[in-house]
Amino acid sequence: MIIAGGGTGGHLFPGIAIAEEFLRRNRGDRILFVGTNKGIEKRVLGDLGFSLQTIDVEGIKGRGWMKSLAAVLRIPGSLIQSFRIIGGFSPELVIGVGGYASGPVVFAARVLGIRTAIAEQNALPGLTNRILGKMVDRIFVSFAQTGRCFHAPKVMVSGNPIRQGFAPDMRQPEGQNLPFTLLVFGGSQGAHAINRAMLEALDDLGSLRGRLRIIHQTGSKDRDAVADTYQAKGVTAEVLPFITDMAAAYQTADLLVCRAGATSIAEITAAGKAAVLIPFPAAVEDHQTQNAEVLVQAGAAEMIPEKELTGARLSATIRRYYESPQLLREMGVRSAGMGNVRAAADIVDACLALVQRGGNRDG
Numbered sequence: 001m002i003i004a005g006g007g008t009g010g011h012l013f014p015g016i017a018i019a020e021e022f023l024r025r026n027r028g029d030r031i032l033f034v035g036t037n038k039g040i041e042k043r044v045l046g047d048l049g050f051s052l053q054t055i056d057v058e059g060i061k062g063r064g065w066m067k068s069l070a071a072v073l074r075i076p077g078s079l080i081q082s083f084r085i086i087g088g089f090s091p092e093l094v095i096g097v098g099g100y101a102s103g104p105v106v107f108a109a110r111v112l113g114i115r116t117a118i119a120e121q122n123a124l125p126g127l128t129n130r131i132l133g134k135m136v137d138r139i140f141v142s143f144a145q146t147g148r149c150f151h152a153p154k155v156m157v158s159g160n161p162i163r164q165g166f167a168p169d170m171r172q173p174e175g176q177n178l179p180f181t182l183l184v185f186g187g188s189q190g191a192h193a194i195n196r197a198m199l200e201a202l203d204d205l206g207s208l209r210g211r212l213r214i215i216h217q218t219g220s221k222d223r224d225a226v227a228d229t230y231q232a233k234g235v236t237a238e239v240l241p242f243i244t245d246m247a248a249a250y251q252t253a254d255l256l257v258c259r260a261g262a263t264s265i266a267e268i269t270a271a272g273k274a275a276v277l278i279p280f281p282a283a284v285e286d287h288q289t290q291n292a293e294v295l296v297q298a299g300a301a302e303m304i305p306e307k308e309l310t311g312a313r314l315s316a317t318i319r320r321y322y323e324s325p326q327l328l329r330e331m332g333v334r335s336a337g338m339g340n341v342r343a344a345a346d347i348v349d350a351c352l353a354l355v356q357r358g359g360n361r362d363g
Contacts, residue, residue, distance in 0.1 A: 004034045004105035005097040006041035010261040015097040017161035021344040035101045055081040057100045082108035092355050103128045110135050121160045121262030123290040125149050158347050159340030160266035165247030181213045183253035190219015199229045200311025209235050217243045255321050260292035272336030274328045275301040300335035
C-alpha cells in the first residue's frame, strides 16, 4: 500500500494511524509513504520506521499568481515521478490523506488501474480531495455533513483516524492528584498567536497561576521565550517545541486551548476532553472555523476567533472553566460522544474489502 500526502501533521498523522492499524493486523504488509521534501513527513517517518519517497509538488491555491503558476508547471514532473514510484513499488492500494503529494500519486494510481481511496479530515473538503473524489473508489470522511460534497455511494463516515494510545475515557490516572492541568498547543509547528495570548493571560490569572499546571507545545521558534516567561512569573509549566506522545499529554489535561485542525478535533473527541478552540484564520477556505463549529454546536467546545483573542479574554475563559468542574465534565461527555477511536480500524476494514473485490469498481 502507498499512503500519499502530508505536509502538516493534520494530514500525516491520520496516514500513520492507518498504517499502524494495517501493521497491527499483519506485520508483513509493505507500506510506503509518498510526500515532499518540505513536509513534516521528512522529519517524522524515519523515526517511526516507515519508508518515504518524495515528489516535487507544491500547493496551487491561495499563493499568488506567480507561485500558483510555478506550481502548475511542476504538475507534469510530479506525475512522472508518481508513475515511477508506483511502478517500482506495485501497490494493491493507494490512499490519499491530503496535502500536496496526494493529488499526483492518487491520480497516477487511478490511471494505472490500482484501487484508490482518499481520507478527508476537515468538515469542508479541500480542492485536491474534491477533484480526487470524482475518480477514487472510496472516500472516508470525518464528519457526516462532509459526505454531501461527494458521490454518496463512495462515502463512508469513518471519523478521523488517530494514533494509537487514545481511549474514550482519558481521565487522570487513579492515584494521581494533579492540579488543574491546561494543555496548550497550536499545530505541529506551534501557533505564535496562542503562545502570545497565553503569556499575556498570566498576569490576569493572578493567584490562580499557582494552582495551574500547564503543558505547552510552542513550536521551535517560540519555545525559549515562552519557557523563560513562565519561569519568570513562577508558573509550573512543561514547555516543549513538539509533543511526541500527545496521548499522554491529553490524559492528564482538564482543559485544552488549541487550534481546530482536523487531527486535533479527532484527538479531542477520542479523548473526551473539553476545549477552547482558536481556529487558524489563514487556513484554506477557513476550514478550521467550520471544524470548530461542529464541536461548538454539540456543546463540546468553545471557540474564540483569533481576531478576538486577547490575554484578558483567554484568562477569563480559563478561570470560568476552572471554577466550573461540572461544566467541564458535561463538555467532556459530549466530546466523547462525537469521537470514534475505531476510525483507523473501520478504514482498514473497508480498504481490505475494497482490495478483495478485485477489478469491480464503483465508478
